[in-house]
Structures are given as structure tokens and as C-alpha cells.
Amino acid sequence: MLVSEIMDKDFIVVSPDQDLEEISILMEEKRKFTTPVVDDQKRLIGWITSLDVTRGFREGKKKVNDVMYAKDDIVHVHQNDPARLAVLNASQHKVVSIPVVDDDEVVVGVVRTFDIVKTLSSLYEIKVTKIFEAMEDELKGVSWDELMEASAIVTQRRTGKRVTAQDYEKRIKDATFGEAIWATGGLEKFFVGLIAIGELVIARKVAKARK
Amino acid sequence: MLVSEIMDKDFIVVSPDQDLEEISILMEEKRKFTTPVVDDQKRLIGWITSLDVTRGFREGKKKVNDVMYAKDDIVHVHQNDPARLAVLNASQHKVVSIPVVDDDEVVVGVVRTFDIVKTLSSLYEIKVTKIFEAMEDELKGVSWDELMEASAIVTQRRTGKRVTAQDYEKRIKDATFGEAIWATGGLEKFFVGLIAIGELVIARKVAKARK
Numbered sequence: 001m002l003v004s005e006i007m008d009k010d011f012i013v014v015s016p017d018q019d020l021e022e023i024s025i026l027m028e029e030k031r032k033f034t035t036p037v038v039d040d041q042k043r044l045i046g047w048i049t050s051l052d053v054t055r056g057f058r059e060g061k062k063k064v065n066d067v068m069y070a071k072d073d074i075v076h077v078h079q080n081d082p083a084r085l086a087v088l089n090a091s092q093h094k095v096v097s098i099p100v101v102d103d104d105e106v107v108v109g110v111v112r113t114f115d116i117v118k119t120l121s122s123l124y125e126i127k128v129t130k131i132f133e134a135m136e137d138e139l140k141g142v143s144w145d146e147l148m149e150a151s152a153i154v155t156q157r158r159t160g161k162r163v164t165a166q167d168y169e170k171r172i173k174d175a176t177f178g179e180a181i182w183a184t185g186g187l188e189k190f191f192v193g194l195i196a197i198g199e200l201v202i203a204r205k206v207a208k209a210r211k
Numbered sequence: 212m213l214v215s216e217i218m219d220k221d222f223i224v225v226s227p228d229q230d231l232e233e234i235s236i237l238m239e240e241k242r243k244f245t246t247p248v249v250d251d252q253k254r255l256i257g258w259i260t261s262l263d264v265t266r267g268f269r270e271g272k273k274k275v276n277d278v279m280y281a282k283d284d285i286v287h288v289h290q291n292d293p294a295r296l297a298v299l300n301a302s303q304h305k306v307v308s309i310p311v312v313d314d315d316e317v318v319v320g321v322v323r324t325f326d327i328v329k330t331l332s333s334l335y336e337i338k339v340t341k342i343f344e345a346m347e348d349e350l351k352g353v354s355w356d357e358l359m360e361a362s363a364i365v366t367q368r369r370t371g372k373r374v375t376a377q378d379y380e381k382r383i384k385d386a387t388f389g390e391a392i393w394a395t396g397g398l399e400k401f402f403v404g405l406i407a408i409g410e411l412v413i414a415r416k417v418a419k420a421r422k
């Protein structure tokens with residue numbers, strides 16, 4: 001996934017010679033805490049936040065130029081950068097948004113942390129049953145019921161609590177992968193459980209075939 | 212994971228009768244775009260953003276009370292809520308932060324979207340090799356080299372491009388689960404590939420044993 005796929009294209013820009021009062025109205029109306037500052041070619045030259053505007057107001061500053069950050073002092077990404085780069089930047093630099101530029105340094109979007117949260121959650125908020133279904137096609141010989149039975153047995157072994165295949169099915173019916181990860185306590189544990197289930201399914205199939 | 216585990220405890224609060232000028236300095240110094248408004252018992256009664264402060268300055272307002280949001284108009288979560296609730300709220304309401312309260316409605320933290328991004332990324336930024344290692348323990352009989360060989364064969368079948376076990380190993384050596392998901396194009400595809408690898412490993416073991 002590229003930065004261009006998760007960026008917000010509905011952004012505002014301001015120029016360095018604009019009045020602070022004028023841009024504060026724009027930022028309030030559009031509910032933007034941060035805004036790229038561009039030159040007359042729409043190229044990124046700086047960055048302004050609503051906290052710079054409040055300081056400017058208090059100190060009697062008049063223009064964007066008086067309070068903005070220079071381009072070198074802020075983080076920006078290219079529209080063709082991997083989206084993960086924007087994610088890492090946001091988390092590392094603790095910023096709420098990052099300007100996105102094209103080859104000519106023209107601002108083409110802004111990546112906002114809540115967009116990242118949305119993308120990251122949706123990436124993992126896939127129903128577990130959908131993953132099971134996709135795996136079922138590949139597993140061919142293994143039925144849904146066999147999967148549920150093996151899963152219940154593995155879960156019972158690990159937690160020590162009695163769980164039937166029906167309990168297990170009910171529990172995961174509407175769960176997403178994200179929920180499963182949070183519930184099992186991390187990816188590694190989830191995968192180890194999955195392998196154990198896979199092994200058990202095969203062992204039970206072999207035992208059945210021998211009967 | 213609970214909200215209390217991902218919230219920022221280093222937050223500021225303001226009271227409704229404080230001067231806008233005074234709190235704007237505090238917000239700028241602490242780099243906070245948003246801040247809970249509390250009563251004298253530290254209970255949540257409202258919310259103020261730096262955009263409300265700029266508007267207040269422009270309109271000649273003096274006090275927090277003149278520009279703040281009432282509690283009913285904002286999203287808040289309980290410290291014992293599942294962390295996923297804060298994530299869903301942030302993504303749904305497009306907010307940069309959410310106040311966290313205890314049973315007495317006292318503000319005990321603030322969940323910020325970049326903290327969520329950090330948590331979400333670290334949850335999935337586990338090295339693929341670590342997952343393989345965890346699975347190896349469970350798989351017992353299967354060696355790392357067997358896994359790499361099977362993975363290379365499956366990858367080659369799917370992409371049509373020649374890939375050796377060494378190529379494959381090199382490629383995933385430093386990759387994280389998050390990268391793998393973004394690269395394979397989604398969870399379902401990742402899991403289907405994993406099953407195919409598992410089946411191939413077993414088939415090759417059986418073939419070897421027969422020789």
C-alpha cells in the first residue's frame with residue numbers, strides 16, 4: 001500500500017504572506033489543527049499548527065511567515081512512499097499529520113493519524129471466519145466442524161477450561177482477527193495455537209482413517 | 212488490552228474559569244492540541260481544542276468556559292474499556308485524542324491517535340522469523356531449512372518467478388508480520404499461503420520417509 005492510498009486529499013494550504021487571522025478562520029472551519037504552507041507553485045515550504053496561531057495571536061504576530069515551521073524542521077513523505085513509512089513517522093515523531101508531496105515537491109495530500117488508525121484497524125479487522133473460509137478452500141479435506149472441534153480441544157488444553165466445539169464456534173463467529181490477536185495475547189501465541197490446531201486436525205483425520 | 216494500558220498519563224487539564232491566554236501558553240508548551248476541562252474534583256466536564264482558543268482570541272472571549280465543548284458533545288472512554296473501543300472511536304469520530312475517566316468520572320488519562328498508531332504497529336511489527344521460531348517449537352520435526360524450501364516453492368508457484376530457499380530466507384529475514392501482510396495483499400492471502408506451505412512441508416516429509 002502506498003502513501004497516496006491512505007492520504008487525505010481534502011486538505012487546505014496557506015501561503016506565508018497570509019494573515020494569521022484569515023487562516024485561523026479557515027483552519028477552524030475545516031477543523032484542521034495543522035496545515036501545509038506552500039509557495040505560489042503549491043510546493044511545500046513549511047508547516048503551521050493551531051498552537052503556533054495561538055502563540056502568534058498572543059504575541060501580536062500578523063503573518064503566517066512569522067510563526068510557521070520551515071520545511072527542514074518537519075517530517076514529510078512522498079506520495080509513492082510505502083504507507084508504512086508514514087505510519088512509522090507518525091508514531092516516531094508523535095505528529096498528528098504529515099504532508100505528502102509529489103516529484104516536484106507539490107503538496108498533494110496530508111496523512112492524518114486517524115486515517116492511519118482507520119487503515120490499520122481495517123487491515124486486521126477481518127472476520128476470523130473469512131480467514132477460515134479462505135483456508136478451507138486450501139485445506140480441501142478438512143471440514144468446518146473438524147476445525148471447530150480441534151480448536152475447542154486446543155483451547156481447552158491451554159486454558160484448562162471446558163470448551164465445546166459449539167462454544168468455540170459461537171465465540172469466534174463474529175470475532176475479527178484483530179480481536180483474536182488482542183484476546184490471545186499476541187501474534188506469536190495466535191500462530192502457535194493455529195499450528196496446534198492444524199496438527200490436531202491431521203492427527204484426528206489419520207486416526208479416523210485407521211478405524 | 213485495556214484503555215489504561217495505551218493512554219497517556221502525562222496530560223494537562225484546565226478549569227472552566229481559567230483565562231484563555233493562560234491555558235494557551237500551557238497548551239503550546241506541552242504541545243497539546245486538545246485538553247480536558249475538569250471541575251474542582253478533577254471530573255470531566257468538557258473539552259477544549261486549540262482551534263477553540265484561536266476562535267476565542269479572535270472573538271475577544273476571555274475564559275475557557277466561553278469556548279469549550281460540553282461533556283455530552285464529546286467522546287470519552289473508561290480506563291477499563293477494551294483498548295479497541297478507543298481505536299474504533301478515534302477512527303469513527305476522526306478525533307486526535309479521547310479523554311479517559313475512572314468510575315468517579317475523574318480524568319485519569321488521554322488516548323492520543325499517535326499512541327494508538329504506535330500500539331497498533333507494534334502489535335503487528337513482530338519479526339516473521341520470531342513467529343516461525345515460535346511455530347518451530349510446536350512443529351518439532353520440521354527444520355528451518357525445510358520451511359524455507361517449502362515457502363520458496365509455494366511463492367514460486369504463486370508469482371511465477373524463480374525463487375530459491377536462500378532468496379526467500381533473505382527476503383523475510385528482517386521482515387515483520389505487518390510488512391508481510393501489506394506485501395501479500397491482505398490477511399486472507401497470507402493465511403492461504405501459510406496453509407499451502409504447511410501442506411507442502413508435510414508432503415515432502417512423507418515423500419522423504421518413503422524413500
